[in-house]
Amino acid sequence: MDLALNKVLVAPSTSASGQEPARFTVVEYEYGSDMVVLCQQIKKSPRKPFVHRIGSPIKFSHEGYRHIINWDEFSLESQGFLDGVHTQYYRDMRLSQNIPRGDGDKIKAYFDRCQKLEDKVKLKLRTVEAFEQFPQRRKAFFNGDIPTKSLQGLAKSLGVSYDFVWDTLCRYYAYGQCEDALIPAFGNCGKNTQLPADTDEARRQFPKGRGRKSKSTHAIKRIAHRGDAETVKRFKQNDLPTLQYHSMKSLCRQYNAKYATELLFEDELGNKYWDYVPEKYLTPQQFITRLEDACKNRAEFERIKRGAKEFRNKLRIKKSTVMKHVVGPSHMYEIDATVLDVHLVSKFCTEEKLVIERPILYTVIDVATTMIVGFHLSLNGANAESVTLALFNAMTEKESFCKQWGFDYRPGDWPCNHVCHTLVIDRGAEYLDKKMAALIKSKVGLTSIQITEAYVGRAKGTVEGLFNKLNRMCIHALPGALIKGRPKAKADTSNHACYTIDDLYHILVHEVIAYNKDTVVKKKLTQEHLLNGVSPTPLDLWNWGLEELMGGGKTVDPKSLMAELLPKRTGVITDSGLKLKKEKITYQTDNKKFEEFRQEIVLQRYRSGYEVEVMMLPSWNQHLWFKMGQESSDIITFEVADTNELVKNLHFSQAIEILEELSVFESNARHINAIEESIRVKRQIDIANSNIKQLRGLLRSEGKSPAKGRAENTNADRYAQAQHNASIVQSAISGLSTNN
Structure with missing residues (x-):
């Protein structure tokens, strides 16, 4: 054998592998020597050159098989590497x-x-x-x-x-x-690869298949061709719009079920027997490649792969920030709700521990400073009543509200009682279009409402980020907290619940005021802030911007504000008083002006019923309120005439599902006062210890798991909260107090 540099030793074909023969390049050889340096040609995983004695068998692996071939069986070829x-x-x-x-x-x-x-x-x-x-x-x-x-x-x-x-x-x-x-x-x-035109051409070009063998069957997957591309394109146009969002593997199964199966036969009983067609079957990876080619661009493919909701929420290009459209504090508020991750107990526990439903927190936040300007807790689910009280809390003074929940309020602790210029809401059922349109037309001062795109949580990124921060700082550390993703414990987390709804109000008031004072929000800083020495905390940004940029902001009388915010219903004036339309409950009042007005209506031409607009809380039916004329400031309070006909707990639809995962909001908290934080935690622990001591002697519900019976347990707390909400409305209308 005439060996020379760069000549190639070719092994004989073996029936075991059925593949191309192994090839060894002569790397180094001296004439007359009995040693040679060889290197096996493998494109995927190159092998190291090795020294071999001429005449000895060569041991090597090729296409997954081990071989030992005698030297004399190799043939020598000249290869043009260029x-x-x-x-x-x-x-x-x-x-x-x-x-x-x-x-x-x-x-x-x-x-x-x-x-x-x-x-x-x-x-x-x-x-x-x-x-x-x-x-x-x-x-x-x-x-x-x-x-x-x-x-x-x-x-x-x-x-x-x-x-x-x-x-x-x-x-x-x-x-x-x-x-x-x-x-x-x-x-x-x-x-640069061009697919074969059809199955026959694919077999001619790749008679032994293409790609690596299957680990289970050792079979080579068939070659995709241009006919498959046309079929996948037809599947995308005709079948994909009728399917719900699925994974790529699920879509591949749908494709193969329709285009890569055939009916073998149907027996006498009508049973059909199907089998797949190997010439048309596509693997998931082949299907994904063909589907991507069928799309106009990468964005269309990602929309199919991830779903329209996730695509809009995570992959849409961010063109600008909300700060581009904000002048200063109180210019734009965001309002949103979340179900708090904590279990509560009823404050009417007497004989046994009653776990109630998790509350919904409505939060109103100022976009320019991330200042929390107001909040409201709801046990009645997501409804317009909660939106009303959250906005009322955001736009009125906080002193009486804070003192009600045990906070020693000092002037300037929470100086937020201003009406915003723009309100950002989502498409939740509680944000009724008619109600919001009427709010703009009112004399409150709100001039525009922005409705975010459906399922796009980052459109309200300020308030969404606050929910995450509140959970990390406070809620997830409370007894009875529900932490998603945590390994399942032996006992349900509701077994540790010890806080009532009133306790949660107390905790949140302290946490909100601490957040406004101590949180560092560098992203809200501007050059003007730095030049004037403004600290990067929500409270300092609010105080400076309100005077320098907004001229002190705009405030509204609580009575007028509540009148505009309350949900409206249609009432009918009758002989006996005032009734809600399509309701049998009669309301009466001792107000002389209304009695004169009613008598005039009844005795004249409106004997069949005179319709007026009234205000009421959906969850409270003992009172409603009527405004005497559009220009008048007199608001009359009505009480139900017959308490035996009460319909309790009428409210809007129950809690809506939270469709978006809370986005992570990272902030620097190095300026948080450690002493104040310890005091807040100590206060929470004292409340928990006190409540645990009181609950320790109560009986547990027999035959019930902690997760059952919460809706029934919540009824008493719902009624108490509805009564409290009504007192807020009555106080605002009477002008005695705004939050007490």
Whole structure:
């Protein structure tokens, strides 16, 4: 056998593998010597050159099989390493012979690809040159004696990885020891690959299949062709719009079920027997590739892959921030609700511990400063009543409200009683279009309402981020807290519940005031703030901006504000008093002005019923309120005439589902006063210990798990809260107090 440098030893074909024969390049040989250096040609995973004695059998692995073949069975061939497809592709790129036609971006991308490929080849060539500077290093590499640290030092000096050096050297010696041996085979892969026209052409081009074998069946997946691409395109146009959102694998199953199955036969009983068609079946990866090709752009594919909701919420391009449209404090408020992650107990526990439903927290926050301007807790689910009271709390003074819940209020602790210019809401059922439109037309001062896109939580990023921060700082540390993702404990978390709704009000008031004072909000700072020495806390930003940018802001009389915020109903004036339309409950009052007005209505031309607009709380039916004329400031309070006909707990729809996960809001809290925080936590612990001591002697509900019976347990607390809400309305209308 006439051995020479770069000649190739070709092993005989073996029936076991059924693949192309193994090939070994002669890397180094001296005439008359009995030793030769060989290197096996494997594109995917290059093998290291090795020293072999001429005439001895060669042991090697090929296509997953181990072989031992005698030396005499090998044939010797001369190989032109410069005639490969990848080499020709690289040369054409360097000579700019295949410049694509089209717009400038396409041509620029082509030249960028050319330059990237050329730079990679040059880097590999520098690696080989640096390695072969020392002949003893080459010999040690062939003999397997080269230290790993030597190659690691070489890789570090070149700024590449150890694997990159190893792969480059093996390819260099296996494919001719020249620059062209380092060219990757990019010319016949990726976007340059052209699918066969049909199944027959695919079999002719790839008679032994393509890709790696299956681990289970050792079968090669069939070759996709242009017919599959047309079928997937038809599936996208005709079938995909009728399907709900599923994963890619589920869509692939739907595709194969319709286009890659056939009916074998139907028996006498009408049972149908189906089987798949191998020539039409697509693997999930093949289906995904064909589906991506069928889409107009990457955005359309991602919308199908992730679903329209997630695509709009996470992948939509952010063009600007909300601060671009905000003048200063009290210019724009955001309002939103969340179900708090904490279990509560009824404050009417007498004989047993009653776990009630989790409350919903409505929060109103100022966009310009992230100042929490108001909040409200609801046990009646998401409804317009809670929105009313949250906005009322945000736009009225807080002294009486704070004192009611046990906070020693000092002037300036929570100076938020201003009406906003713009209110940002979502598409929740509690934000009724008619109610909001009437609020704009009123004399309160609100001039516009922005309704965010459905399912896009980041459109209200300020208030959404606050919910996350509130959970981390306070709620998740309370007994009875429900932490999502935490391993399931032996006992339900509601077993640890000990706070009532009143206790939660007490805790939140302290936490909100501490948040407004201590939280650092660097993103809200401007150059004007820095020049005037304004601290980056919500309270300082609010106080400075309200005077310097908003002229002190706008305030409204609580009575007028409540009259505009209360939900409206249609009432009918009758002989006996005032009734709600389509309701049998009669309301009466001792007000002389209304009695004169009613008598005039009844005795004249409106005997069948005179309709007027009244105000009421959906969850409280013992009172309603009537305004005497649009220009009048007199608001008359009505009480139900017959308490036996009360319909209790009438309210809007129950709690709406929270459709969006709370986005993470990271803030710097290094200025939080540790002493005040410890005092707040101590106060919470004292309340918990006191309540636990009182609840310890109560009986638990027999035969009930903690998760059951909460709706029934909540009734008494709901009634008490509704009574309290009505007292707020009555106080505002009477002008005695706004929150007490």
